[in-house]
Amino acid sequence: MRVEKIELIGFKSFADRTTFHFHHGITCIVGPNGCGKSNIVDAFRWVLGEQSAKSLRGEKMEEVIFSGSASKKPKGMAEVTMVLSGVHGSRESVTGDSPDTMDTVSVTRRLYRSGDSEYMLNKSQCRLKDIKDLFLDTGLEVKSYSILEQDRIAEILNAKPLERRFLIEEVAGVMKYNARKKEALAKLESSRANLQRINDIIVEVKKQIGLLDRLARKAERYKKLTAEIHAIELRIAKRDYQALKESFQSIVNEYNALKEEESQKKAILSTIENEREIRRLKLIEEEKALEHIQSAFFDLEREIAEFEKNIAIARTERDNLREYLIKLNAQGEEIGKKEDELRSRIEELALTEKDLADAIHGQEAMLAERTEHVRALEDELAESEELLEGSRRDVFRISEQLSNLRNEQSRQQATIEGLKRREESTTKDLENVNKVLAELDASLLEMDSNLLTTQNDMLLLKEQKALKISELSANSTRIEQLRENLAKCKEELAAFHSRIESLNEVIFDQTTKDFLTGDLNFHLIASVADIFEVDAEYEKAIESALSEKINSFILSSYEDIERAIERLGAKSLGRTSFIPMHPPPLEAHGEAPEGVIGKVVNFIHTKEEFTDIAENIFAGMYLVEDVRAGLGLISAGRRSYYVTRDGAVIEPSGAVTAGEVKGVFSKKREIREMEAAREQIIGRIDRLQESFASSQREGERKETELKEIEKAIIDRGQELSIMKLTAENLREEKEKRNRKRAYLSLEMEQISREIASVQQQLDEKEGAIQQIESRKAGIEQGGANLNEEISQKRSQLDSFRSEVTEIRLAITSLRERIESLGKEREGILREIAENAQKKGFLSGEVLSTELRITQRQEEMAHVEEKMKVLITEADRQRQEISVRKEAIDSENEQIVNADQGLKALRSEIESLSQRIAELDILKAEHKVKMETLHEQIRQNYGLAIDIIDPEPLSAEDEHRLLDLRAKIAELGPVNLGTIEEYEELRTRYEFLKGQQEDLDRSIGELEEAIAKINVTTRKKLREAFESLKVKFSEVFVSLFSGGRAELIMTDENNILETGIDIIAQPPGKRLQNINLLSGGEKTLTALSLLFASFLIKPTPLCILDEADSALDEVNTDKFANMVKEFAKETQFIVVTHNRNTMGVADYIYGITMEEAGVSKVISMQLIEA
DSSP, X not given: OEEEEEEEESBTXXXXXXXXXXXXXXXEEEOOTTSSHHHHHHHHHHHTTOOOTGGGTXXXXXXXXXXXXXXXXXXXXXXXXXXXXXXXXXXXXXXXXXXXXXXXXXXXXXXXXXSOEEEEETTXXXXXXXXXXXXXXXXXXXXXXXXXXXXXXXXXXXXXXXGGHHHHHHHHTOHHHHXXXXXXXXXXXXXXXXXXXXXXXXXXXXXXXXXXXXXXXXXXXXXXXXXXXXXXXXXXXHHHHHHHHHHHHHHHXXXXXXXXXXXXXXXXXXXXXHHHHHHHHHHHHHHHHHHHHHHHHHHHHHHHXXXXXHHHHHHHHHHHHHHHHHHHHHHHHHXXXXXXXXXXXXXXXXXXXXXXXXXXXXXXXXHHHHXXXXXXXXXXXXXXXXXXXXXXXXXXXXXXXXXXXXXXXXXXXXXHHHHHHHHHHHHHHHHHHHHHHXXXXXXXXXXXXHHHHHHHHHXXXXXXXXXXXXXXXXXXXXXXXXXXXXXXXXXXXXXXXXXXXXXXXXXXXXXXXXXXXXXXXXXXXXXXXXXXXXXXXXXXXXXXXXXXXXXXXXXXXXXXXXXXXXXXXXXXXXXXXXXXXXXXXOOOOOOOOTXXXXXXXXXEEOXXXXXXXXXXXXXXXEEESSHHHHHHHHHTTOOSEEEETTXXXXXXXXXXXXXXXXXXXXXXXXXXXXXXXXXXXXXXXXXXXXXXXXXXXXXXXXXXXXXXXXXXXXXXXXXXXXXXXXXXXXXXXXXXXXHHHHHHHHHHHHHHHHHHHHHHHHHHHXXXXXXXXXXXXXXXXXHHHHHHHHHHHHHHHHHHHHHHHHHHHHHHHHHHHXXXXXXXXXXXXXXXXXXXXXXXXXXXXXXXXXXXXXXXXXXXXXXXXXXXXXXXXXXXXXXXXXXXXXXXXXXXXXXXXXXXXXXXXXXXXXXXXXXXXXXXXXXXXXXXXXXXXXXXXXXXXXXXXXXXXXXXXXXXXXXXXXXHHHHHHHHOSOOTHXXXXXXXXXXXXXXXXXXXXXXXXXXXXXXXXXXXXXXXXXXXXXXXHHHHHHHHXXXXXXXXXSOEEEEEESOTTOTTTOOEEEEEEOTXXXXXXXXXXXXXXXXXXXXXXXXXXXXXXXXXXXXXXXXXXXXXXXXXXXXXXXXXXXXXXXXXXEEOOOHHHHTTOSEEEEEEEEETTEEEEEEXXXXXX
């Protein structure tokens, strides 16, 4: 068998269709980290049937579908197809091909985003089991040693001994035997459980056959009696039908006569109503004429009212105009008075203007005199200011010289200060350097101490790691023990479930199951068997007392019982009893007869709400010791129902019923006991699961602690490296600081020399500044005297200027007053003109108002004349309305008299209608009775009542009917279904017996097959283990160039369940636990096991995913050479980063990820071996 190619579509990072062709020898898959190389290994696992998403490096299986990238949409499906050649074996059940045509096989697996998946062989759909069967014992299996990755190495070495069994099972080729054994054990367990159930059912069916035999004979008797009753009931029904038919015809005749009389009276009623309608229409016409006259009369009244309103409005307007005329005359008088006052004010303004003009003339003369004085002072001030300006120019020139000297002095002073700052800064730098050097010495000392502490911590952490590994191993053993205990408890729980189901199946007969199937249209409370509990010693007695009522149903009401009976008929089920929840009260029974143990009802236990039902069911029933005691009481005349302890029933007639009962109460008791035991096991399972979860959490906690310790070891190693690097950096820094201290000392000497030179130049400048300042002081004194003289003259000038300004302001104020008086005079003149206009307007308004008053008086006279004519017409219309009203009242009286006659006639017609309605109801009732009787006969007997022979019904028939019904009552409850049920039980019994024999034979064959498998498996495992033990030792010595290794069985006496321990001792080391080996040593040990397996049973394909990542260069060469050797018989696919491994490859595939999230094959090259 050889893999020809694998094709990926939408699988993980391979978005597009990607095909890898594989040849003989070694194919390497290379590429940078994260490019998707391991996704190819995952594709092999997936197409081989891997079901664990975690094994495919995911959380859920849908993650294998390409999830999209920046430029590509997510795929809706992932598909992987693997094509193999050289495949032998028959797969006709899947593909329909024969073994000879199956040399090349394609295996396909698809997964849709909806969660649906498909498996195909040669493009034909198949099951996962078919694919697993194809690769069984070929080495190409999900969990086999043919697929080895870095994590798998640790998994093999760290696994429990029992988990390493797959190594020898794969080599021994017993995987198919294990699969067959597992299937056989499952079938064996199922067959045993089925046999137990069938045995239980057969016992119960046999008991039921014995019980139904008597009931079936009773049902046959019931059928004969019922047939005779039906014949008599048909003759009675025919007689009743004929009587109903005759009565119906009599009712129809009376009905027709009354309908004729009713029609005649309705015709008379119609004639009288027509005459009344004619009078009513005439009355309506007269009322309309009256309404028209009344409308005209009301219009006249409204017009008269309108005229009266207009007269009142005109009178009001006239009065208002007279008042307005009085107001106009008063306003004219007021305007005349105002005009006299305004002319007096104009004369006063003229006098005031003359006084103001005289005052302005005096002020202008004073202004000319003061202006001359101001001009003379301004000339003198100009001469003094010119002299002062010359003095200022001299002072400025000297000040400029002095400023230059002082600037030079400041620059030199700044130079000294800068040098002093440099000196101070250099001093501080020197102090800092000395301080840093001291700190560096202290840090170096502290770093040496920390290095020693960290090295001690590393040793302590490694000891803690070894301790945690030991604790994890112990916890794993404890979890395994809890898992085994949990499995045993679940097996016990399953056995209880099976037994309870078998008992329930036996308790409920087929009629009960069919009756309860589907939706119920009535309120079912419970069955009789469910409401009673009985002590074990009285179970047979109580069950016999109940007899067929044990499967009766308790319903809420009699209506529910009727609906339940309808359901029985609709489903064509057998007979069943129903009991109402609230039965009628019983008649009081006498005291229990002597010789009985007690009333039967006293030996059952039930809830309070079912007490009445219990009293009714067990009324008149007594418990006796045995049949002899019961028969003795019957013989003594104490006729009642007696039940013995062992279940015999003595009826009042002396009939005795005995034999085995179904044991319903004992089975229900057994169910209760088993349910209690089941609850205990469930509790125990809960406790075991809690302990299991606790141990798992403890394991997870310890694993977390171990990871933390391992992380701490890595952190301490990193800290150690950082500390060494830091110490080296500190020493370099100390050397730099020493060089800087020497430089700063030289800098201090240079600054001192520069400060002394600049200070000498500064002293020389100070003498020249003092001479210039003395000459400047003399010039400034002369200027001060001139400045004082100028100030006095300016003061005089400002005084004269103030006087001039005040005179000008006074003149301006006087002119403004004159202007204001002129404006006031103009305003008065305008007001006089406006008053003249108002007087003219008032005169015109007075004339207009007098004219309007005259017009209103004329309008009032005209309207009063019209109103007199309208009042005369209104009186005439009022008289006509009164006459018409009297005529209408007379007509209304005649219509009322006609209505009274109509009322009497209608009463007679209503009486007739009521009688007709009564007859109509009687007719319908007779018809319904006839149809009901017809339908009852049709439904009950399948006959039409019309075709029944009219045989005479004699008095003996009715007496015979009563007698037959009495006989049926004596039979008691009868289940007609027992006849059919009896035959069904016989058929079922024969069928179950056949199944029992088949299961016995099947169990024997399965046990024989399992024994043969065990023998073959033991032999193959023993041979494979011995061979693998030798080859493992040889390969280990070859890879390690020495040392020793061996495999040890944990239980040599039980090779079918033994675990495998690995002992490894690399050269130069003591024998130790393989968990304490280095990463490279672990890898070589695991590879030794892999290659040893190949030596015994080569697989057609081996996939190695970075299995060489932990190996150094020397060991990588050993690994590569061994792979090359095995590649002569096995196809190798190697995912690697190692150049030495690539060097032995025959073919190389390069994988890259040009676009984030999308893997691509960019090169495929052939390498010469």
